[in-house]
Amino acid sequence: MARDVKELFDLTGRVGVITGGSRGLGKEMAEGLAEAGASLMLCARREEWLTPTLEEFRGRGFKVEGMLCDVSKPEQVQAVVAKTVETYGRLDILVNNAGVSWGARPEEMPLDRWEQVLGVNLTGAFLFAQAAGREMLKRGYGRIINVSSVSGLQSSADGPHYVGYAASKAGLFGLTRELAATWGRSGIRVNAIAPGFFHSRLADAVIEHAEASIKARSPIPRVGEAGELKGVALFLASDASNYITGQTIVVDGGRTIV
Ligand code: NAP
Secondary structure (H helix, E strand, C coil), rough: CCCCCHHHCCCCCCCCEEEECCCHHHHHHHHHHHHCCCCEEEEECCHHHHHHHHHHHHCCCCCCCEECCCCCCCHHHHHHHHHHHHHHEEEEEEEECCCCCEECCCHHCCCHHHHHHHHHHHHHHHHHHHHHHHHHHCCCCEEEEEEEEHHCCCHHHHHHHHHHHHHHHHHHHHHHHHHHHHHHHEEEEEEEEECCCCCCCCCHHHHEEEEHHHHHHHHCCCCCCCCCCCCHHHHHHHHHHCCCCCCEEECCCCHCCC
């Protein structure tokens, strides 16, 4: 008989790493996985957001550890994966969420900013998938979620311009497909989420620019709200999506279909 739906979404005994889990969308997705029973390792560069989030989560009874880490640095990525396995004995779920952006017209984009954005958003996701994937391959079980963006699907021709961000987020679709195809037979599923616009430290300036058009054009005519991403992350992290790999779920109020 098929498993009960509560069982399919249950993450009790599972261990997840969420990059950029200290605030914003990463924090919300971490909360969702923890509410479903997962033990977590959160990583981010700065303590000022990471420490309060760890305290808040522990106060709610979640099993959560944290580590400072820059996802673009291979040795720091490896250290997070090693610490996760040392602490919890396994690694089942990776959410590649850490991301940065830089606004500039293409003709004015400084090379060092291009390299930073690609280094965090795309190379960082690859490095974490590689390090976590090696652990997952040992046990024949893994779920990787790459947090892309509608910016990987649509241009920002009306501005604000973010050529490096768009390229990095489009690159994540290729990374997702390639890892899913390569590791599918080894029990590792790899999918992507492409959020539209959600309030955050990263997105607020862009939302200020785009909100009128979001309201005018989207079938669901508003910015995304708190709580509207964590269910999607839980779905892809859990056994509820066991026959899905290499896919992208767009969470944008339908904006990209019009
Ligand atoms: P945010 O509030 O700025 O959060 C970004 C997170 O990533 C923070 O925890 C940040 O912590 C961490 N981070 C940044 N650079 C890092 C690095 N090099 N190494 C490790 N951690 C790093 O932004 P957000 O909106 O929640 O964005 C989260 C993800 O969602 C990003 O990938 C973003 O592209 C994507 N996204 C967001 C939206 C939106 O509307 N908000 C839409 C589409 C996609 P530190 O700064 O301390 O490192």
